[in-house]
Amino acid sequence: MPKDSYTDPKSKPNLRKPDASDGAAIWELIRACKPLDENSMYANLIQADHFSDTCVVAELDGEIVGWISGHMIPGEDAFFVWQVAVSADARGIGLGKTMLLDLVNRDETRDATTLKTTITKDNDASWGLFRSFANDIGGELTDAPHFKKDAHFDGAHDTEHMVSITLPRRMKLKRVA
Template identity: 75%
Template sequence: MPKDVNQSETRTPLLRKPESTDGAAIWELIKDCKPLDENSMYCNLIQADHFADTCVLAELNGEVVGWISGHMIPGENALFVWQVAVSAKARGLGLGKTMLFELLNRKETDGAVAIKTTITRDNDASWGLFRSFARAVGGELSDAPHFEKSAHFDGQHDTEHMVTIALPRAELRSAA
């Protein structure tokens, strides 16, 4: 157990849907989780308010330590995961994967046959999380360049690869 954790504190994060009042704490968490792209605090407030059904917030002893923003892609039966952030205080607990399972088991994502996300080639933590999640649910992971450095980012950002996890039937997912 880390030295800075009081024995009476819990090490099991509380998972919940975010509220608009969580926007500032979400923004601070993302700012502390390099190499995640920082958005405006207003963007995180809108995510927490308008997309709460497809976002997950994790609290540990009253502090925001985890966040997933996502949405169902219009016209597709796919859940798009925009960002996954886990505080250094909560790393090693499997929180990223736990939050993904939380999202996948909500009624708002019942129709999802795939999870999609974009990841740059150098983001080893994200690749590890999504590969591990794909194995855990028995899903097939594929990827291809999607938002390209020169075509989409004017050379200012590395290419983002669209990662797709084809999900097994719902009854197989919940057994995982």
């Protein structure tokens, strides 16, 4: 069976918009997904509360096993994905792409013509996810250094490359999983 297929439909994660009560669980998920940058629990609480329309959680048996935070970039027709976290128990089933598709299909992101995110060159899992997503939707993926190690991070963090993926216009994208 393909790895992007769920073997038991009853155990298929439920996707939904987060709310403030999810903040602590989201923070714990991110902490468990090394090497993701940990924000404060308060930052995740604010994301879940103020940006719920452009964020998603995936639940399995009442536990949050997936999270994507994002927002529309002010003044641009672009949806920015800040962070993707998938629990070790839910990896390998296409959950990351399924959550991305959920987000780009929402009314709140309908004006987006581009999905953007930043990735360090050594983050193979993120590159794999976004390349696969771009391929599945027929979008073009480009990247360029954006937040630079010395200029923006005072040498304390690797350069983040701005990844841009063109999104099909006025087309509902199909679920991957």
